[in-house]
Amino acid sequence: MDITEVWEDLAWNQGGKIVYLILDGVGGLPDPQRGGTELQVAETCNLDQLAKESSCGLLEIVGPGITPGSGPGHLALFGYDPLKYRIGRGVLSALGIDFDLQAGDVAARANFATLDQSGRVSDRRAGRIATDFNRELTQKIRDRVSLDFDGTFFFETVSEHRAVLVLRGQGLSGRLHDSDPQQTGVPPAEPRAKDDASQLTAKLVRSFLDQAKAVLADESPANMVLLRGFERYEPLPSLQQRFKLKGLCIADYPMYRGVSRLIGMDLVDPPGGIEARFKALQTQYAKDYDFFFVHVKKSDSLGEDADFDSKVSLIETVDRLLPLITTLAPDVLVVTADHSTPATMGKHSWHPVPLMIYSPHGRLDEVAQFDEYTCRQGMLGIRPGTHLMGLALANAGRLQKFGA
Known part of the structure; x- marks a missing residue:
C-alpha cells in the first residue's frame, strides 16, 4: 500500500474547500544577464505576501532527474502516482476536446510540423499555425486518408498546430515509439512497436503518416504530421472515488481539461484568457465543489519559446490577479507548478518547483519570497509531487485520524 491509498482510506466527505493555482512550467534557472530566475526577477508583491502567510517548500514532481x-506532472499534483497511472498525451488531448473516447481506443497527440527540402524537421510546430487553418488541414486528411483494418480512425483539431489521432478497433495497443523526434534538424522518427502486440497499430500509424505526408505535400508551412504520446485508453478512478472531492477544472488548454476529465472533474467552458479564468473561479466558488483547479498555461509556453522577459511579464500578470483568489478566503490555497520550464533552456526540466500552501492550520516559516531558491528554506522542504494532495486534504480537514 502506498501513501495515496492511505489517504483514500482516511478521506471523508467533509471539510474545507481547496484551490489549486497551477502556474504551468513556472520553475526556472537564473539568467546571468538578468540576475535571477523568472520568479526572482518578476515584481510579485502579492505572491510574496502569500508566501509569508504560507508553508513553503519544493516539489520533485516525479523523481530525481526525471x-x-x-500530463504526468498534473497527475502527481492530483495524488495519482504517474509511475503507476501512465497516461499518454494523446488520451489527454482527446478528452480535452470532449472527444467521445472509448475504452480500448488508442490516441496520440499530433503536431502539424514543417519539413525542409531534405526531409528534416525545421519547425516542430509549423509556426504555430492558426486553429482555423488546422481545421482545414485535419478535414483534408480525413477526406483523403484511408486505413485498411477492421476499425476506424479519427483525426481532430485541438488548437493552433495541435491535433489528435484516435484509432478504434480490435487488437490495438498503445506501446509505440513516437514519430516526433522532439528536435529540429533530423527526420521524423519511425513509429515502431515496442512489443509484438503493437505491431498492427504501428503498421496502421505508418500508413497514416505516409498518406498524411502526401496529402500535405503542397501545404506551407504545415507539410507533415508528427505523433507522440501513444496510449490505449482505460478510465481511471475519480477524485470523488479516491479522495471524496467534487472537483471543477477552470482551464482553456485542451490537454489540462483532458487530465481533469480523466479523473472525474467537471469543467467550465474555456474562459479565454488568464483574467477570465480567475473571474470564473469567483463565479463558481460558492457552488457545490470541494476542489478547484485553476490553470495558467503561458508560463510554460513562454519558457519553451526561451522568452525570459515575456515569462517574467506573465508572472507579474498572475501576481496582479492573485487577489481575485485570495479575497475568496479559500480554506486551502496551493500555488505551485507541474514542472519547471526554464527560459534559459527552452524546454521542460527536472528541477523541483516552488510550492506554497496557505491554510489557517499551516506552520509558517521564514520564507518571504515565492521563488525556487527561497522556498527551499521553507517548512515543507523538498517533497515528492504526490505528497501535495495529502497535505492539501489534511489542511482542509478532509482526512480522518489514522489508527486508534
Missing part, C-alpha cells in the same frame, strides 16, 4: 511531461 523531466515530467505536463
